[in-house]
Amino acid sequence: MNRREFLKISSMGAMTLFLSGCGLFGSDQKVNSAPEKGSVSGGKSMKIVVINSSPHSDSESTSKYLAARFVDGARSAGHEIFVFDAAKEDIHPCQGCDKCGMDGPCIFKDAIENTLMPKMLEADLIVLVTPLYYFGMSAQLKIIVDRFYSRTGKLHGKKSIMMSTAYNSADWTMEALMNHYNTLVRYMEWTDVGQVWATGCGARSLVERSEFADVAYKIGTNL
Ligand SMILES: Cc1cc2nc3c(=O)[nH]c(=O)nc-3n(C[C@H](O)[C@H](O)[C@H](O)COP(=O)(O)O)c2cc1C
DSSP states (O other), X not given: OOHHHHHHHTHHHHHHHHHHSSOOOOSOSSSSOOOOTTTTTTTSOOEEEEEEOOSSOTTTOHHHHHHHHHHHHHHHTTOEEEEEEGGGSOOOOOOOOOTTTTSXXXXXXXXXXXXXXXXXXXXXXXXXXXXXXXXXOOHHHHHHHHHGGGXXXXXXXXXXXXXXXXXXXXXXXXXXXXXXXXXXXXXXXXXXXXXEEETTOOSHHHHHTSHHHHHHHHHHHHO
């Protein structure tokens, strides 16, 4: 699907997009809203791992902008943050060799095994950040998610947040990725504590002036 196709699909939403600055989501309280202050951390400093997965530069990426706002908020609230940028790292997809027996280590000694996984294992909260690619997560993020296989049990019990940006602003834009995320949370025995689904945010200027950026910041401050 090319950019023109996205435009066609979202033509109905385009007017809303211009009127609202950025595609607004429905009134669901669970998504695109911040938790009660202190309700996630209980007022304690948490170890947070943020996984970015856009190949766009830091200054151009819409999803990394959301992540940066979240990080600003969470740091201001005293949390310890580690950011992993999947698109900049040397990472390999799971080979399904099962040498790990789902209990590590992985045969690959790459940035996932050596850098990210140790941080994930000690983290309280994991934040998955992706541009919407063909109504799912980016390949860069999927590589990492598949590599959870080597430590599935050890990663149980974490808290999680999901953030995604998309060009389209139709109300079903994020549906498939939402379902995937919710299923992943269930399987990994995680507790979801926040979701930002930034539809109608296909350009940096749109996400910067959107309500989604403020929600991302507030989720960080309110943890
Ligand atoms: C390969 C590719 C696939 C995409 N698929 C979708 C899609 O399915 N739906 C959509 O609304 N936008 C889609 N987009 C647009 C991006 O989600 C959008 O531009 C997003 O803001 C990019 O985020 P980033 O700057 O953080 O990478 C796609 C873009 C690319 C390059």
